[in-house]
Amino acid sequence: MKIVHLCLSNFYIEGFGYQENIIPKYHKKFGHDVTIIASRFTYRKDNGEEDLAESGKYINSDGIKVIRIDYKNKWLGKINKKLKIYKDTYKLLEKEQPDLIFNHGIQFLDLIEVARYVEDNPHCKLIVDNHAAYINSGKNFISREILHKVIYKWAIQKSLPFIEKVFVLAPGCRKFVKDMYNISDEKMEYLYLGADTDKIDFENQDEIKMKIRKNLSILDDDFVIITGGKLSKRKNIKLLLNSMKKVDSNKLKLLIFGSFSDDIKQEMLSLIESDNRVNYIGWLSGEDVYDYYLASNAAVFPGSKSALWEQAICSGLPLICKRWDGMEYVDVGGNCLFLDGDNSHQLKENIKLLMDDKTLYENMEKVAKTKGYITFSYEKIARQAIRIN
Template identity: 35%
Template structure:
C-alpha cells in the first residue's frame, strides 16, 4: 500500500525515536511505500527548535520526506499557529495514497485533506490526537480562539470523512470526545509505542553502554530524560535521591536543561558524584541508555520516552495520572507525591531483586500494547 504520513500539526524530526519516526519505520519494514509530508520545523543538535528549507529527500526512517513551507497567504506572525501549507494537495495527488495518516487534529491544513478525500473517497483517512487538557487550550486565547474557533471548526468540517481517530492516551481520548466533539465510535486508544528488542541485541546494548558509563551490573542506574524543565520535577527528584545513603545508586540525566531549572540542577549534580548529566543525546544513544538503565523516572509531566523505556524493559516511576494507568501493572510505581521517590529508592537500595521481575513485566506489557509491529497492523486494518 501507499501510506502518507502528514506531520503538519506536529513536528517531524529526522533520526529521532518519536512516534512519527518509529511508525514510519515500521510501515517501511512491513513492505509499504511510505511518504512523509512535514512542515519545515526541525530540531538542532542541542534539542532546540529550528526551521529548515523546503526540500525533498530520503529520510533516515526509510521514507521519502517532503518538507513544505507555510501558506504564503497567511500572515507570517500567525503561520506557526494556523498550520496551513503549500503544495500538500498536489503532493498527495502525485503519491496516490491508499491511507492518509494525519498526525494531530489541530491544523487548518485539515481542509486540504477534506478536499482530497472528497475527490478520492476510497482513500482511508486516519487522524491521531496528541492533545489533552494538560498540553492544549491552557490559556484564554488558546482555548477560546485557536482551539474553539479555528482548529475545532476545521476538525468538525473534516470529521464526517474520517475513518478513525487514534488517541495516544486516555486523556487525549477525553479531549477528542469532550472538547472536539468526536463521536465515541470513531475513537480508538493508540498509545505511543516503541521498539521491542530481542534478547541478544538488548543485552549487547546494555553491556556496552554500562561499560562506557563505567557502571557495574551491581549498581542501580536510574534514568531521567527529555527536555528538563520545572514541570519534569527533576530538582525535586534529585533531592529525594540524595537522601538515599547508598553508593550503588547512580542517577543519570540525558536531555536538555531548560533555563528555569538549569542553574539549580547543575549545582545539585556537582554536590553528589552519583549524579551524571550527559546532555542532549540522539535517538541511537538514548536507545542504548534505556537498555542500560534499571529504572526509568518520570515523576512530572508526560514524556514520549516513557513508552520506549517500557519497551526496553525498564521498571518505571510515574506520576499517578489517568493516562499513565494503562502502563503500570506490577512493573513499577504510580506516585502521588514526590516523597514517594525516596521511599521507593530506599527500598530498592536494600533489595534490588524486585527490579528484575518488574523488568520482565514491562517487556510483557510492551509486547502486548506498545510494540509498533502490533500498532502498525491497526493502520492496515482500517
C-alpha cells in the first residue's frame, strides 16, 4: 500500500522520536511504500528554537522519501504560520498517488486541498489526527474564537465528509476538537503517542546501565531520576532543580538531556553547576535517549506535556509528572505520581517516596514495563492507524 504522511499542520523535525517520525518508520517496516510531505518548520538542536529547513526532496535515515514544501503566498509573512497554505499540495498528491493519507494535525487550510484529492480519487482513504488541546492551543481570545472556531473549523468541516477517522491523542485533545470544530464522537478514536520499542534494549539493560553510569561516575545503587527534551521555561526544570536541593541524599542523582532555550539557559546552567548530583548531558539522539532511560530509575517531568513521557513509560520507568486536564491517561494502572501545580514540596516528597518505598517503586515499575509498554508501543499504534492486524 502506498501511504503518504502529511506533516503540514505543524513542525517536522528529522531524526527525532516524535509520532510523525516513528509511525512512518513502522509503516515502511511493515512493507508499505511510504512518503512524508512536510513543511519547512523545524527546530534547532542547540537551543530548541524554531528554524526552517530547506525545501526539496531527500531520503531520511529510515529510507523514507521526504518532500519539504514552502508556503504558497510568502507575501503573507507571519500570517502563513497560522493559515498554512502550501505550494502544489494537490499536485504532489497526484504525483505520489497514495492509497492512504495520514494527516498529522488538522489546523491548516490546505486540508481542503487534501480532501479535494480524496474526493477526486475515491480509492484513497484519508485519516487525520489532532494534537491540539487546551494546554497547548487556543490560549487567547483571537486564537480560540477566530482562528480555531472560525477559520480552522471552516476548513475542517468542509473536509470532514472525506475523512474516514479523526484520531485524538488524549482525552484533552478529544474535548478540544469537540468544542472548537464540532466533530462527533462517532468520528473519533484514540491514537496515543508512544515509543519506538525497537530502540528499547531490555535484553542488554544491565550492560547499558553499567556503561552509562560509569561514564558519569554514578554508582550502581544510586537512585537516578531523568528529565529532558526541548527545555523551555514551560518544562519547569527550575522547579525540579530547586526541589532536588531539598532532598538531603548523596544517593540521589539527576540526569538532564536536551537543549535549554536561550532565555533561561544561563540561569539553568548556574543552578546545575551548584549541585554536584546533577549531570547535564546535552543533546541526545533518539536512540541514545532510550539507553539513558534504561540507566535510570525514574523519570520526572514537572512541566508541560511531552512525547518523552510515553517513551519513559515504555522504557519501564515510574513517572512523576505534572497533572494536566485530559492527560491522566499516561497512568495505565499505577505507574505515575502526579504533581498538582508547581508544588516544590510535593515534588520533593514524591521523589523521596520513590527512593524510600521499595514496594511502591517495584509496583510502578512493573506496571510501566507491562501495561505501559503494550499501551504505548509505536509498533502497535502504527498498526492501529492503518488497521493492520
